[in-house]
Amino acid sequence: MRRLSSLLFLAGLVTLIIAIFQPLPVGTATPAVGTAINHAAPEQVGAANLVTAVVLAYRGFDTLLELTILFTAAMAAGWVLDKPRNEARPDPDAGFILLAASDLLFPLLLILGLYVILHGHLTPGGGFQGGVVLALAFFLPLLARPGRRIDHQLFSLVEGLAGAAFIGIGLAAMLNGQAFLAPLFGTGELGALFSAGSLPLLYIAVGLKVGSELAGLLAHLAETEAVG
Amino acid sequence: MIIPDSNTLLLIAALGLILIGIGGMVLSLHLLRIIFGLALLESGANLLLILATYSDRSVAPIIVGGKIPAHMADPIPQALVLTAIVIGVAVLALALSLALRIQRAYGTLDVRELRARLDQDIAAEAGINLPHSQDAPRSPAVVNAPGGAS
Amino acid sequence: MDWLLLLLVSLMLGCAIAVFLLDNFLAALAAYSVVSLVLSLLFAFLRAPDVAMTEVVVGAALGSLFFALTIRRLGLGQTGDES
Numbered sequence: 001m002r003r004l005s006s007l008l009f010l011a012g013l014v015t016l017i018i019a020i021f022q023p024l025p026v027g028t029a030t031p032a033v034g035t036a037i038n039h040a041a042p043e044q045v046g047a048a049n050l051v052t053a054v055v056l057a058y059r060g061f062d063t064l065l066e067l068t069i070l071f072t073a074a075m076a077a078g079w080v081l082d083k084p085r086n087e088a089r090p091d092p093d094a095g096f097i098l099l100a101a102s103d104l105l106f107p108l109l110l111i112l113g114l115y116v117i118l119h120g121h122l123t124p125g126g127g128f129q130g131g132v133v134l135a136l137a138f139f140l141p142l143l144a145r146p147g148r149r150i151d152h153q154l155f156s157l158v159e160g161l162a163g164a165a166f167i168g169i170g171l172a173a174m175l176n177g178q179a180f181l182a183p184l185f186g187t188g189e190l191g192a193l194f195s196a197g198s199l200p201l202l203y204i205a206v207g208l209k210v211g212s213e214l215a216g217l218l219a220h221l222a223e224t225e226a227v228g
Numbered sequence: 229m230i231i232p233d234s235n236t237l238l239l240i241a242a243l244g245l246i247l248i249g250i251g252g253m254v255l256s257l258h259l260l261r262i263i264f265g266l267a268l269l270e271s272g273a274n275l276l277l278i279l280a281t282y283s284d285r286s287v288a289p290i291i292v293g294g295k296i297p298a299h300m301a302d303p304i305p306q307a308l309v310l311t312a313i314v315i316g317v318a319v320l321a322l323a324l325s326l327a328l329r330i331q332r333a334y335g336t337l338d339v340r341e342l343r344a345r346l347d348q349d350i351a352a353e354a355g356i357n358l359p360h361s362q363d364a365p366r367s368p369a370v371v372n373a374p375g376g377a378s
Numbered sequence: 379m380d381w382l383l384l385l386l387v388s389l390m391l392g393c394a395i396a397v398f399l400l401d402n403f404l405a406a407l408a409a410y411s412v413v414s415l416v417l418s419l420l421f422a423f424l425r426a427p428d429v430a431m432t433e434v435v436v437g438a439a440l441g442s443l444f445f446a447l448t449i450r451r452l453g454l455g456q457t458g459d460e461s
Contacts, residue, residue, distance in 0.1 A: 231380050231381070231384055233380070234379070234380055234383050237380075237383055237384060237387050238383075238387070238420070238424070240387065241387040241390060241391065241420065244391045244394070245390070245391070245394055245413075245417075248391065248394045248395055248398075249394075252397065252398040255398075256398060260403060260448070260449070260452070260454070261397075261398055261406070264397050264398070264406060264410060264445075265397075265398070267410065267441060268394055268397065268410070268413065271413065271414065271417055271433075271437065274429075274433075275417060275420065275421075278421060278424050278426055278429060279424070282424050282425070286425055287425060288425045288426070288427050289425075290427065301424075301425040301426065306426045306428055306429050309426070309429050309432075310428060310429055310432050313429070313432050313433055313436050313437065314432070314436060316436075317436050317437070317440055317441050317444070320441055320444055320445075321444050324444055324445070324448040327448065327452075328448060328451055328452065331452055337452070
């Protein structure tokens with residue numbers, strides 16, 4: 001009976017979704033606001049990557065709210081998970097391949113993560129992608145050697161400082177007389193590394209915050225007690 | 229065989245992912261598969277957002293070499309989907325942590341059993357009787373309540 | 379180009395259905411990773427390189443890692459070889 005009602009619901013949902021989304025102009029869309037931003041962004045913001053300009057300059061407040069959501073989810077997950085008991089026997093070290101690979105990959109992933117963060121305003125990438133790569137770089141040694149507990153206090157400290165730096169840069173724009181999170185320091189030359197004002201600084205803060213947050217969350221998930 | 233043209237194919241892909249996600253969530257009996265369905269639903273919705281402003285003759289919104297192309301793709305939905313993907317994985321992490329807690333508290337992840345156990349627990353907390361058979365074991369809170377089970 | 383797109387979309391939808399039909403949870407996780415990977419290829423085709431990079435890092439890598447850790451902690455990670 002439950003299956004029958006579920007199938008009826010799905011049939012109705014299929015009809016509704018096809019009826020709503022069928023006239024969507026896929027492939028022939030003419031966005032008005034997007035074209036305006038594409039014309040105005042290179043002179044106003046100075047970033048070669050226009051998506052970065054939208055994320056940090058035109059919709060910077062949305063990025064702040066996203067950081068808040070990430071912080072809330074990571075904090076709640078850290079509370080919900082059980083802490084490992086101190087006398088519990090830790091898992092053994094992983095095999096040779098994972099040990100060697102984690103030792104070799106750690107510096108490479110660090111370089112890749114920092115490169116993606118720092119060049120977020122020039123090439124595709126930015127704080128979120130680079131931050132996740134940094135989190136994976138710090139989590140890989142924990143996966144290879146589960147016995148070595150990491151320092152959660154250090155991750156929380158970095159996360160807190162990076163989040164405060166993001167808000168601090170936003171408030172500095174207010175002290176300058178502009179709106180909250182308006183870009184500072186001029187635009188610079190399009191395509192150079194030191195361009196687009198305070199956007200690289202904002203992305204560095206975002207990258208460090210996201211990286212340390214997700215590394216702490218992954219460590220909590222890996223260290224929790226085995227269930228069932 | 230007739231191949232639909234690429235725009236229709238992409239729309240079918242996005243709507244198909246959404247429907248498979250919702251269908252899996254509704255028809256599954258294991259909590260972990262419901263979480264898989266949630267992740268698929270979010271992926272399908274993100275693809276639909278990018279498809280809404282996709283234009284065949286546009287290029288990526290990145291300026292390379294100083295020349296600004298004439299037709300660039302819309303950067304606003306791309307920024308929104310960037311945000312949405314990261315939020316989706318945060319929600320996924322919280323859902324999986326809650327699933328781990330549920331497994332520890334109730335010992336099972338089967339949705340039907342969880343529903344029955346939750347009904348029993350809520351009734352035990354409230355002190356009321358559930359309308360099920362008399363032979364089923366009652367929790368001590370219901371048996372010892374002043375209104376009392378028979 | 380249309381043939382390639384048809385192949386990718388059918389692979390993605392097939393693996394999306396396979397997530398719910400496979401019994402082994404590790405196999406369902408592998409199917410979900412394939413969906414995420416093909417989705418990032420589609421994002422790159424749709425003139426959205428930023429979104430493609432985010433999807434491959436967050437969806438295919440981080441999401442699958444979360445699922446794999448949870449499956450291991452739940453004890454559902456048998457590959458079917460042990461009796």
